[in-house]
Amino acid sequence: MLRFALRRLVSMIFVLFAISVLTFVIFTVIPGGDPAVRLAGRNADNAQIASIRKDFGFDKPAYVQYGRLMEKVFTGELESYSTGRLNVFDEIVKGIPRTLSLAIGAAIMWMLFAVALGLFTAMRAGRASDRVLTVLALVGVSMPVFWVGALMNYYLGFRAGLFPNGGYVPLTEDPIQWLYHLILPWTALSLLFIGVYSRILRSNILDTINDDYVRTARAKGLSERRVLVKHVLRNSMIPIVTLWGLDFGAVLGGGAILTETVFDLQGVGQFAAESIESLDQPPVIAITIFGAFFIVLLNAIVDIVYAALDPRIRLT
Amino acid sequence: MSDCLLDVRGLEVGFATEEGTVKAVDGVTFQLQRGEVLAVVGESGSGKSVTALTLLGLSRSPNAYFSGSAWYGDVDLVSASDEQLRRIRGAEIAMIFQDPLTSLNPVMKIGAQIAEQIQAHEEVTKTAARERSIELLERVGIPRARERIDSYPFEFSGGMRQRVMIALALSCDPSILIADEPTTALDVTIQAQILDRIRDLREQTNAAVILVTHDLGVVAEIADRVAVMYAGRIVEQGTLDEIFYDPQHPYTWGLLGSITRVDRDRPGRLPAIAGLPPSLADRPDGCHFRPRCPHEFDACTRIPDLEQRGGGNEGHLDRCWLEPGAKTELREVDGQIGLTGKA
Numbered sequence: 265m266l267r268f269a270l271r272r273l274v275s276m277i278f279v280l281f282a283i284s285v286l287t288f289v290i291f292t293v294i295p296g297g298d299p300a301v302r303l304a305g306r307n308a309d310n311a312q313i314a315s316i317r318k319d320f321g322f323d324k325p326a327y328v329q330y331g332r333l334m335e336k337v338f339t340g341e342l343e344s345y346s347t348g349r350l351n352v353f354d355e356i357v358k359g360i361p362r363t364l365s366l367a368i369g370a371a372i373m374w375m376l377f378a379v380a381l382g383l384f385t386a387m388r389a390g391r392a393s394d395r396v397l398t399v400l401a402l403v404g405v406s407m408p409v410f411w412v413g414a415l416m417n418y419y420l421g422f423r424a425g426l427f428p429n430g431g432y433v434p435l436t437e438d439p440i441q442w443l444y445h446l447i448l449p450w451t452a453l454s455l456l457f458i459g460v461y462s463r464i465l466r467s468n469i470l471d472t473i474n475d476d477y478v479r480t481a482r483a484k485g486l487s488e489r490r491v492l493v494k495h496v497l498r499n500s501m502i503p504i505v506t507l508w509g510l511d512f513g514a515v516l517g518g519g520a521i522l523t524e525t526v527f528d529l530q531g532v533g534q535f536a537a538e539s540i541e542s543l544d545q546p547p548v549i550a551i552t553i554f555g556a557f558f559i560v561l562l563n564a565i566v567d568i569v570y571a572a573l574d575p576r577i578r579l580t
Numbered sequence: 581m582s583d584c585l586l587d588v589r590g591l592e593v594g595f596a597t598e599e600g601t602v603k604a605v606d607g608v609t610f611q612l613q614r615g616e617v618l619a620v621v622g623e624s625g626s627g628k629s630v631t632a633l634t635l636l637g638l639s640r641s642p643n644a645y646f647s648g649s650a651w652y653g654d655v656d657l658v659s660a661s662d663e664q665l666r667r668i669r670g671a672e673i674a675m676i677f678q679d680p681l682t683s684l685n686p687v688m689k690i691g692a693q694i695a696e697q698i699q700a701h702e703e704v705t706k707t708a709a710r711e712r713s714i715e716l717l718e719r720v721g722i723p724r725a726r727e728r729i730d731s732y733p734f735e736f737s738g739g740m741r742q743r744v745m746i747a748l749a750l751s752c753d754p755s756i757l758i759a760d761e762p763t764t765a766l767d768v769t770i771q772a773q774i775l776d777r778i779r780d781l782r783e784q785t786n787a788a789v790i791l792v793t794h795d796l797g798v799v800a801e802i803a804d805r806v807a808v809m810y811a812g813r814i815v816e817q818g819t820l821d822e823i824f825y826d827p828q829h830p831y832t833w834g835l836l837g838s839i840t841r842v843d844r845d846r847p848g849r850l851p852a853i854a855g856l857p858p859s860l861a862d863r864p865d866g867c868h869f870r871p872r873c874p875h876e877f878d879a880c881t882r883i884p885d886l887e888q889r890g891g892g893n894e895g896h897l898d899r900c901w902l903e904p905g906a907k908t909e910l911r912e913v914d915g916q917i918g919l920t921g922k923a
Contacts, residue, residue, distance in 0.1 A: 475682065476677060476679060476682040476683045477682065477683055477686070479638055479683070480677060480683045480745075480748075481685065482638060483636055483674070483677075484669065484670040484700060485668070485669035485670030485700050485701055486700050487666065487700070488662070488666075490696075490700070494685075494688075494696070495685055495688075498685075498687060498688075499685070502687075573687065575687060575732045575734070576734050
């Protein structure tokens, strides 16, 4: 198990390297004008552009350019020129707790609801309650997050005044306010995933429940609850857990952009969205790389958790 | 009958399907005595497995219906509540299933799977349950049980997994062990070892065994009494010797005639019973075997009861209208028991 985890983490490093090279290629090597001009932003003068060109080594070979760019990204020296030399790294660090609060809370929320809903509908497969919830799940899947978010914000936040109208309060400052500000964003982001996950879990449970080992578990005289939790649910959850990690990574790596913007959470996603709008390239580069890193890291963690859940994986 | 452990009377099990109601078990009656091995034989779809599953309530489902009774002590297994059944399952009546490859939870250590059953029925600590699991694994012949207890099912061979299943079944000293085709998925040498194991354990614990199988070789090896099932009914029931040497029902003759035997000349082709078993949704009136039986006559359109018909000893029951004298004559095919082709 430990060897598996180590091997998985080592292979992760190669993927990360490949991603950083690819990002570099996309943003600076591919033709389309002078990379220095693009980095400098809209309002740069010639002197600024010249200093950026020298700074990033755009007059030197590609490997030097790559080295310079990575150095800037990882030492936190990268600056956003169009916003008056704002430090990109500081902005990202400022946004991370907000984005993490959103993503972690939403991930927990959608998993809890999906498990409850999946279990409930599987137990009542074919009955009226199952059908109603199936339709609701499909509705949840079909609603785009920016639309639901905007509606919630308007009706529950602005009109009814039940919830704050966007914004964020740090957890360390006031946990209650933190929760209060995040309930709507969590819900908006979770709806889609609850729909998808509960449907997958429902069909997994219905498959598993007819497996021979579940019959064995019943024949052993276990309580129905234990049969469900230890034998049916445990095996049905394995694919869901994989998906969970991947989707969590995807939300961190960009999926939160819409939710953060709608609810004005000022997280990394919103920073990315604003930078893209103003064609401010340095933050986009840094966020792309950090976002990709999160996804790769989450993937590795998922694989390791997967191996812990299903011992058959560990051998390969 | 103080030695009667299980008294099944008129058991019927039907399932509602798209093709109509399928009666999988139709009036099955038998008694099981303490310490005996009762073999239930028949081909696929004869209702033998459903009978076995019903005794533990494992065939219960929204589209199944049951009638008749199966008394275990003062509990009727057919109408017992889920909680009553749960307490009996595994503790007093345990079951070994056909396919050891799929019958164990793939993501749980085998020790945990055994300990979990012990803890479901007895107030024991985790350590005590674990120690007992190790003992059980040793008893069924798993080498280095203390190390192997933390292995997962996929790390065992089929025969070893079936031993784990047996250990599981024996963990609470059940008084009845139901084995549903326990050796079907295993190769012949492992089959013999598993049967030896079941036999030893029966001697050690004096548990009664219901062995569901289609393999007459296994039956000859281990059974005391035999019930032959066809299309949901028991067509003949008697001791091992009665069934093998004095069979009364043409279907039994056909079964016996269709097995290879090393002590006889090998025929050119193995004789098979002509035709197919009837669909359980649409069975012939009267004797279900009638359409395939070469000795069919007028009486066969009425259902023959399972009773002693004078052909054999007391307790040797069958469902065939033929005269006992005629049976002894008709079952001789080339000097052996068999079924002639349908005229």
